[in-house]
Amino acid sequence: MTKLHVSTTINGDPFEFLCAPDETLLDVLRNRLGLTGAKEGCGTGDCGACSVTVNGRLVCSCLVLGAEAEGAEVTTIEGMADGDELHPLQRHFIDGAALQCGVCTPGILVAAKALLEKNPDPSDEELRYWLAGNLCRCTGYDKIIRAVQAAAAEMRGA
Amino acid sequence: MSLDEYTRREFKQVGTRVRRPDGVDKVTGRAMYGADATAPGMLTGRILRCPHAHARIKSIDVSAALALKGVKAVITGDDFAVPEDDFIRDVQENCMARGKALYDGHAVAAVAATDAAAAKAALKAIKIDYEVLPHVTDVDEAMKPGAPVVQAGRVQENVPKGYSENVTAHFEFGHGDMEAGFAKADKIIERSFKTAATHQGYIEPHACLASVTSDGKADLWCCTQGQFYVRTLCSSIMGMEASQLRVTASEIGGGFGGKTTVFIEPVALMLSKKAGRPVKIVMSRDEVFRATGPTVSSSSDVKIGMTKDGRITAGEATLRYQGGAFPCGTTEFGCSAAFAAYDLEAVRTYGWSVLTNRPKEAAYRAPGAPMAVYAVESVVDELCLELGLDPLETRLKNAARKGTKSSYGPTFPDIGLVATLEAAKAHPHYKAPLKPGQGRGLSCGFWFNFGGNTCVSLNVNTDGTVGITEGNPDIGGSRASISLMAAEELGIPYERIRTIVADTSSLGYNDVTDGSRVTFAVGLATIKAARDAIKKMSARAAKIWGIDPEAVEWKDGAAVPAGPNAGKFPPMSLAEIAAVSAETGGPIAGHYEVNADGAGVSFGVHLCDVEVDRETGATKVLRYTVFQDAGKAVHPDYVEGQMQGGAVQGIGWALNEEYIYGPDGRLQNPTFLDYRVPVASDLPMIETVILEIPNPGHPYGVRGVGETGIVPPLAALSNAVSHATGVRMTELPMSPPRVLKAIGGT
Numbered sequence: 001m002t003k004l005h006v007s008t009t010i011n012g013d014p015f016e017f018l019c020a021p022d023e024t025l026l027d028v029l030r031n032r033l034g035l036t037g038a039k040e041g042c043g044t045g046d047c048g049a050c051s052v053t054v055n056g057r058l059v060c061s062c063l064v065l066g067a068e069a070e071g072a073e074v075t076t077i078e079g080m081a082d083g084d085e086l087h088p089l090q091r092h093f094i095d096g097a098a099l100q101c102g103v104c105t106p107g108i109l110v111a112a113k114a115l116l117e118k119n120p121d122p123s124d125e126e127l128r129y130w131l132a133g134n135l136c137r138c139t140g141y142d143k144i145i146r147a148v149q150a151a152a153a154e155m156r157g158a
Numbered sequence: 159m160s161l162d163e164y165t166r167r168e169f170k171q172v173g174t175r176v177r178r179p180d181g182v183d184k185v186t187g188r189a190m191y192g193a194d195a196t197a198p199g200m201l202t203g204r205i206l207r208c209p210h211a212h213a214r215i216k217s218i219d220v221s222a223a224l225a226l227k228g229v230k231a232v233i234t235g236d237d238f239a240v241p242e243d244d245f246i247r248d249v250q251e252n253c254m255a256r257g258k259a260l261y262d263g264h265a266v267a268a269v270a271a272t273d274a275a276a277a278k279a280a281l282k283a284i285k286i287d288y289e290v291l292p293h294v295t296d297v298d299e300a301m302k303p304g305a306p307v308v309q310a311g312r313v314q315e316n317v318p319k320g321y322s323e324n325v326t327a328h329f330e331f332g333h334g335d336m337e338a339g340f341a342k343a344d345k346i347i348e349r350s351f352k353t354a355a356t357h358q359g360y361i362e363p364h365a366c367l368a369s370v371t372s373d374g375k376a377d378l379w380c381c382t383q384g385q386f387y388v389r390t391l392c393s394s395i396m397g398m399e400a401s402q403l404r405v406t407a408s409e410i411g412g413g414f415g416g417k418t419t420v421f422i423e424p425v426a427l428m429l430s431k432k433a434g435r436p437v438k439i440v441m442s443r444d445e446v447f448r449a450t451g452p453t454v455s456s457s458s459d460v461k462i463g464m465t466k467d468g469r470i471t472a473g474e475a476t477l478r479y480q481g482g483a484f485p486c487g488t489t490e491f492g493c494s495a496a497f498a499a500y501d502l503e504a505v506r507t508y509g510w511s512v513l514t515n516r517p518k519e520a521a522y523r524a525p526g527a528p529m530a531v532y533a534v535e536s537v538v539d540e541l542c543l544e545l546g547l548d549p550l551e552t553r554l555k556n557a558a559r560k561g562t563k564s565s566y567g568p569t570f571p572d573i574g575l576v577a578t579l580e581a582a583k584a585h586p587h588y589k590a591p592l593k594p595g596q597g598r599g600l601s602c603g604f605w606f607n608f609g610g611n612t613c614v615s616l617n618v619n620t621d622g623t624v625g626i627t628e629g630n631p632d633i634g635g636s637r638a639s640i641s642l643m644a645a646e647e648l649g650i651p652y653e654r655i656r657t658i659v660a661d662t663s664s665l666g667y668n669d670v671t672d673g674s675r676v677t678f679a680v681g682l683a684t685i686k687a688a689r690d691a692i693k694k695m696s697a698r699a700a701k702i703w704g705i706d707p708e709a710v711e712w713k714d715g716a717a718v719p720a721g722p723n724a725g726k727f728p729p730m731s732l733a734e735i736a737a738v739s740a741e742t743g744g745p746i747a748g749h750y751e752v753n754a755d756g757a758g759v760s761f762g763v764h765l766c767d768v769e770v771d772r773e774t775g776a777t778k779v780l781r782y783t784v785f786q787d788a789g790k791a792v793h794p795d796y797v798e799g800q801m802q803g804g805a806v807q808g809i810g811w812a813l814n815e816e817y818i819y820g821p822d823g824r825l826q827n828p829t830f831l832d833y834r835v836p837v838a839s840d841l842p843m844i845e846t847v848i849l850e851i852p853n854p855g856h857p858y859g860v861r862g863v864g865e866t867g868i869v870p871p872l873a874a875l876s877n878a879v880s881h882a883t884g885v886r887m888t889e890l891p892m893s894p895p896r897v898l899k900a901i902g903g904t
Contacts, residue, residue, distance in 0.1 A: 041411075042443040080185075099181075102180070102189055103360075138634060
């Protein structure tokens with residue numbers, strides 16, 4: 001299969017890659033660009049472990065083609081911290097023990113950040129419905145909800 | 159008194175909520191999980207799986223696949239030698255069928271190719287001639303004479319005649335005169351229950367990277383709960399010496415018991431051996447559901463007698479567990495756990511292990527216990543309702559306590575059940591008013607807790623820091639807990655310690671991360687390794703001071719003379735002793751090796767409130783509180799996390815999760831869309847109350863906390879739904895259609 005040449009921006013940096021027309025953005029990130037922070041939990045858009053944003057929109061990268069990244073702005077978990085300074089969400093996840101195995105954590109952080117950009121002060125219910133597409137099997141979500149709310153409060157300056 | 163035994167002390171660091179050492183890696187995407195590793199020249203491995211529930215493999219033709227460009231190796235079951243040991247043979251045959259495929263999804267061949275597309279094309283090019291055989295997937299059907307036989311010749315001697323050959327084992331536990339016990343009862347209730355098979359549902363699919371070289375050495379990177387056990391299984395299956403196979407555990411994306419065995423690892427090793435290149439295999443979610451460890455599904459009968467004032471006079475349970483196509487290991491646990499919460503004069507449990515055409519059952523958090531306790535706690539609840547008794551008071555009246563001869567044999571030492579029940583009784587949740595249409599349920603839960611083979615090295619660095627090498631993958635914060643216990647014992651700050659999980663070439667054998675054993679057993683070994691290092695450091699100080707080593711004590715992170723007669727010397731800190739270690743005898747390290755006993759059982763009590771939508775049959779969990787004895791909570795955040803996570807897995811089991819088989823014996827819902835685990839919007843906050851009744855068998859009183867939390871939710875939810883609807887529920891999951899049917903809706 002002839003490969004496509006794609007130019008894109010990931011976490012603010014320019015990237016170029018070749019990919020097959022049927023190759024997912026998740027496979028491109030993980031297998032071609034070495035960005036393994038996004039995880040494949042299902043490959044069918046049900047678990048959210050591969051969450052990234054494309055042009056600001058939260059997506060499951062397993063349901064997006066690599067070719068769709070052409071000219072787009074992609075952000076992944078690898079771009080969340082500012083150098084060595086963790087994003088408040090990342091900090092509160094550690095401080096609040098909002099992760100156990102940690103494999104769903106990148107997707108949940110990306111999804112939570114996307115929510116707080118739209119709605120800096122979500123109710124618990126809004127947050128739970130927003131994160132309903134991100135499965136966590138370890139925590140029962142309790143500490144995740146608390147950590148996101150703590151980060152949101154800090155980001156609001158509350 | 160043995161040093162293992164609990165001694166009361168004031169903790170300075172244990173019990174604090176420190177930051178876990180792997181936190182930054184895990185929130186930045188840097189942590190390396192099973193699928194994240196690469197190797198030079200790596201090939202992609204893929205597995206071909208049988209589409210039938212039961213089929214004889216008449217022939218396999220791989221020639222067309224091998225002829226394809228980019229295909230470097232193809233293997234089938236015939237590439238593996240037949241292991242002599244029955245158990246190892248089962249593990250190997252579950253990884254790849256030989257002669258007969260035993261369930262939908264059973265591996266029958268595998269390929270290694272230069273990329274995923276080539277591997278996929280190669281799978282399509284393999285030609286297999288199957289003879290489809292009759293199948294059975296239901297436990298009760300599989301027991302009947304005349305049922306399709308999954309595997310012949312596996313029946314243990316104690317199985318009575320008159321059953322299908324699928325019934326491989328029978329168990330019986332208990333004590334007392336059952337007839338006399340039931341004769342004393344004012345009320346006897348007998349009920350039958352069914353529970354569906356559920357999957358552990360870890361978010362990370364199984365993944366591994368194998369590299370076998372032509373000189374007979376091999377390296378294996380994989381996500382596992384036990385790298386040493388993977389080495390044992392794989393070296394046996396591959397006919398290798400253990401020393402030549404180094405297994406490294408990646409970070410693990412959940413396991414819950416499901417990653418305590420091997421599925422793809424021997425396949426990747428064999429492909430790598432044949433291709434002469436590294437091979438990586440990553441399962442798809444479909445493969446995880448179809449071919450890795452679900453739980454047993456169960457069918458059970460429970461009969462309990464009670465007096466008018468709430469004393470249980472006798473309890474009997476018959477548990478029938480199907481564990482898939484290979485002999486099942488968890489029936490015995492179910493039989494032992496069923497009545498563990500009760501102090502009974504007359505009790506019996508009977509267990510039956512049954513083969514079906516389903517994937518081989520794997521451990522899942524308190525394996526075997528949830529479905530047994532569900533049945534017992536449902537009948538206890540119904541008795542309380544019928545006799546007009548308070549369910550908590552009744553459990554307190556019958557609760558197992560210190561000195562109780564347990565239903566499975568041992569006499570309990572100090573246990574926390576009564577304290578846990580008292581805490582539930584005193585909690586506002588128990589008295590909170592309910593609205594019409596809502597129901598409250600409660601259940602006790604129990605897990606034995608494991609100890610086992612454990613080995614820890616503790617290295618004192620010359621700059622006064624400490625490195626700990628342990629052998630159990632960190633599945634939920636154990637590196638933090640282990641560092642905390644070492645910090646407590648050594649008297650240095652937590653931050654100066656780094657704990658790493660060793661590969662199999664770097665440390666002695668460690669049992670799998672299972673049975674809630676790690677904080678107990680690795681903690682015990684860490685404390686003892688720290689004491690070994692302290693003894694050595696004290697001897698170094700004694701040497702410098704020119705006094706007897708016995709005249710030195712360890713206090714607040716430093717060696718000090720033991721009393722005025724020992725001499726007058728200023729304290730010498732760990733850092734000061736370490737800095738001059740080269741002049742006093744060389745490097746300082748503490749070690750400890752043990753097959754740890756005395757794990758200390760753990761009890762929990764769960765309370766939940768639900769509301770049932772009578773139009774849809776959907777159950778909403780309104781409030782949920784977990785009470786559990788942790789012995790000593792080393793890191794309370796992660797103890798709470800275990801309690802919350804276990805409870806929510808149990809909620810999923812009770813309300814939605816199930817393996818659904820069609821008449822063709824194929825799994826109908828191998829996706830997270832159709833196999834529905836709880837999502838954030840399904841749940842309330844999960845309140846937790848940690849009880850600390852010290853385990854007499856651990857220096858700090860620690861008990862494992864991982865398993866118990868999944869045991870009570872099944873009955874707690876079932877009792878709550880029964881109270882909300884006025885109809886006794888006897889089958890799990892209580893999915894909306896099942897609840898609608900039970901309450902007479904459409």
